[in-house]
Amino acid sequence: MASSTSDDDFITVVCSNPNRIQANTTSTDVEILISVTNIPSWDLPSILCHQTVKVQAHRNRLIQHSSYFNGLLSGSFSESGLDCIAIEWNLEAFLHILNCIYDCPLDVTSKNFLPLYERVNLSSCSQITSAVLLLSLLPSANSIDYILRGIGQSPFNLERLDRDQCSEVLNLLPTLSFEAVQEVDISKCPRLHLQSAIECFRKSFPSLRILKAAFLLKFKISTLRKLVRKCPMVCEVDLTTDTSPIISSQVSVVSSSPAITPQISNLSLNVQDMTSFYNSGLSIAKLTLEGRNDLYDSDLQYISRFCVSLQYVNLKGCTSLTDVGIASLLRRCIKLHSVLVCDTSFGINSVLALCSSSSNHIAVEQIENELLDSLALNLQILHMGSCKCVDETSLLKLMSQMQKLKSLCLSDTRLSDGALYSFRGSSLEMLDISNTMVSNAAVAYLVGGNPGLKCLKARGCRNLSQQESDPQKREFSFSYSCRELHNEIGRTCMLEEIALGWGFSYSSLEALKPAITSLRKITVGLGGLLGEDGLRKLPTICPMLELIILYFQVISDRTIMNIMANLKKLVVLAFCHCLGDISILSFKFPMPNLRKLKLQRVTPWMTNNDLFILTQSCANLVELSLLGCTLLDSESQQIISQGWPGLVSIHLEECGRVTTMGVSSLLDCKALEDLLLRHNGPGLQRSFIFDAASKLPMLRKVSLDFCDAAEGDFDIPNYGDRHFLSTLKIAKCKLQKGLKVSFVKAPRRRQVHKETLVLVWNSSTVTRTVVKERL
Known part of the structure; x- marks a missing residue:
């Protein structure tokens, strides 16, 4: 009899061991019936004493998680219509695979x-x-x-x-x-x-x-060279590390000193090396070096020589590179179609390298006498967010040449309306113009010419909330309003992700409705005002939402309960600095799919009991961020570690007395990679950093504050004892008079911003930097 296809549909799998058990067993021990419903309590030694095992398992889960069962049960085989199927497998291996399929x-x-x-x-x-x-x-x-x-x-x-x-x-x-x-x-x-x-x-x-090979600080360029020589078929390598916390435009460096003298690479390729690379058919096409602040111009020169087929390069956050060094790579790698250089010194020289014809800087014999167009013309991805070294003139020239672009990030740059109007491409799928001064008319022009746009990010664009009044730009703008921009987006696009702020309102949501029925991610920032009506309608208009991030919005129990009850696919939920009267009632709905939760200054009433309720309703979190939960105490550590033992990231700031008695239970979350503890009580021991790095093998990032140190100071692990830790940030409260770390000489001046000590480790240096962060 054929079975139904519901999620609870069971099928019996009869597994016989092809090699008969050589053991003294009675006839009653020949066969056993078990079920995956109690898989954690299986007694494997006892089960394996049987010749045949009958297992009741979910048909759909077997199909989804095993190519073997997918072919057997959903194909044209006769077994696909049966409630019971027979297979011959090694019993132990089969039971182990079932454990894997059921996440045990x-x-x-x-x-x-x-x-x-x-x-x-x-x-x-x-x-x-x-x-x-x-x-x-x-x-x-x-x-x-x-x-x-x-x-x-x-x-x-x-x-x-x-x-x-x-x-x-x-x-x-x-x-x-x-x-x-x-x-x-x-x-x-x-x-x-x-x-x-x-x-x-x-x-x-x-x-x-x-x-x-992400986050492996010992993987150097010389190691990469050996890899590509030993494994000539390798075409993609990912060497990502954590991006340095001091590259943001929101901080300024007060003082910086290397704890270890930088060992700038001095690699070279001889003729024999080059010949062997070409003869091996070496074809590295995609190289990701994001966050590698130990990468220097000499490394890029080296890479450009042995990665002759490079098509995709990610240099995001590589702060030691210069504009000249990046430009040199761009001139040599003539097949590049994807360039990611956010938070680097990418500037005028690099723009010129992208815009100039390849024949101007590549030897004729290297391009087989073929005249190639500029790299800009063939670019498909360009991410240059926060690259402020590119002036408006260079940006306009670059935009006018890119015609095949699919993904463009220009956030926090000197982007102007003129640059948007100069863009002639029609294939954009992702556009990020956050924190720029563009107008409604210019954005509408770009959107209208790119009907395939799926992602639009425009948070922090203040001009989007104002009508254009500059007479020099009036020929372009025609006094476009926000409503007209959103109408254009609604008529043109089918968006999957959107991030807006200034000028975004409930009426905007209505105008965008045709474009956001399949929306998966939405972020509403400062200047946006959805209101209770907009938030209430959000699950109805966008039923596919997986991510919701709200800044400075007015929320209530009613709106949050509506979101929690109706958006079952929600994976990320963040309420940051929002207003309104909410309670724990908002979070009593089960959200098994929720993985990341951020509550910043929206739940000051949260107690340990409320936190326990949260662990029950959002049982599968891997990232938790709480700010301003002043009623929590040290017992909340155990609630967190027992409720979410698999947490990868924990951020607790201004959360009452969580660390007044020190930190113990939180270190039971052995998967932790990112730990932030600030203003939670002065109970952290001097050895806390070393202890955390020793007990948490995956820990890469730690952020603390001197005011939480029990003795007013922390011991800093030596470079060789830091385990996996790559970044350490220690902030100093404005009320404190000076840093107590001996190797930092902070200037004596009135503190306007928060002063933070940042230690950044990489494969060759330890940089100790004091920065001022805007509060």
Whole structure:
């Protein structure tokens, strides 16, 4: 009898071990019936004593999470219409895979690694030609997570491999040939010996094309060079690190000094190296170096020589690069179509490099006597947010040449209406013009010419709330109003993401309605005013919303309850500095899909009991940010750690007496990568930074305040003892008279802004910087 297709539809899988058990068993021990509903309580040794195991499992979950069952149960096989199917698998491997499918922990040893690997290959079917091997540190300091996944299926989590066994498996890998594996992710594996890992990649993954090594500070350009020589098929490399916190336009540097003398790269390629690169068919097309503040101009020159086929480069936050260095890379890499340079020194020289013809700066023999157009003409992605070194004239010239652009970020730049009017492209899908002085008319002009626009970000654009009155711009604007702009967007686009502020109101929501029925993300910033009516209608107009971020809006229990009750797909919810009378009633609706919650100065009434209720209704959070919850105390730490043990990010600021008695329970959240504790009580010990870095293996970012130090000061870990920690920020309250850290000489002056000590670690330097942040 065919079964239904509901989420609760069960199917019985009868698994027989192809190798009969050589054990003394009675007839009653031959078969056993179990169910995935009580999978955590399975007694595996007892179950494995049976020759045949019948398992009741959810049909849809098997289909969605296994390519094998997807083909068997949703294809043309006769089994697709049955309530009971029979398979022959290794029982232990089959039960382990079921654990993975149902997100349960799995103990992996060197003894069962091979059977699992073989079973994953079988379950992936012969049609699967690509797979991913992910090696990442789990919340336990002595564990490594192996994940093998086939294309289009969820990962098989082979978890909790004991650290002592890890060397056994790594030694075992070179004897195996993962022919199908094209992507390997070693991100967040600080203990991995990269030189040995590269040898392993060369032997075990002959088809390797994509390597993700984010947050590995020891992965230098020289390591990249060795990688591409050993693995010539690699075409994509991701070496992302955390972006430095001192590059924002909201801070100014007071003093800065390197704790370790920078070791500026001095790499060179000889003729033999170049010949071997070309002969190997080297084809790195996508290179991500975001946040690498240890990257210098000499590194770019080196990269431009051995990455001859580079098409995509991400240099966001690479603060040590100069405009001349970036321009040099742009001149050499003539195949580039995607350039991401936000928060860098990208300036006039780089603009000239993009706008000039390739034949002007590339040898004729290198381009095979073919006259190429400028890079700007062929650009598909340009992100240059906060690049204030580009003047209006250069920006206008650049905009006039880009005709194939799909994604453009010009936030916090000197963008003018003239530059928008000079744009001739019609393929834009993403536009970010936040915090610029553009007018309604200019934005409407650009939107009207790009009907495929899916993402529009224009927060902080004050001119969007005013009618144009400048006579020099009147020929362009015709006194466009906000309503006319929003009408144009509503007529032209089908948006998936929007971020607006000034000029955005309830009437705007009505005008935008045709364009936002499929909206997934919305951010309303300062100057926007949706009002209770707008927020109440939001779930009806935008039923697909996954992200809502509201700044300075008027909210109430009624509006929040409506959002929580009707937007079941919501993943991110943030209320920041909002007004209105709300209570814990707003958060009593179950939100199992919610992953990120930010409540900043909107819940001053929150108590420990309220926080517990929050853990019940939003049980699957990975990021939590609370600001101004002054009634919380030290017991809230245990509520947080027990309610959300898998938190990756915790931000607690001005939250009563949370840290008055020190920090203990929060350190039980072993997956923590980002920890901010400020103004929560002076109970942090001098050794807190070292203790946190020691107990939290994934911890990368820590933000503290001197006023919370029990002894008025913190011990700073040595460079070699910092574990995975890459960024440390220690703020100083305005009430404090001076910094007590001996290696910083703060100037004696009246403090207008908040003074913050920032330590930024990378592979070669430790920079200790004092900045002034605007409050």
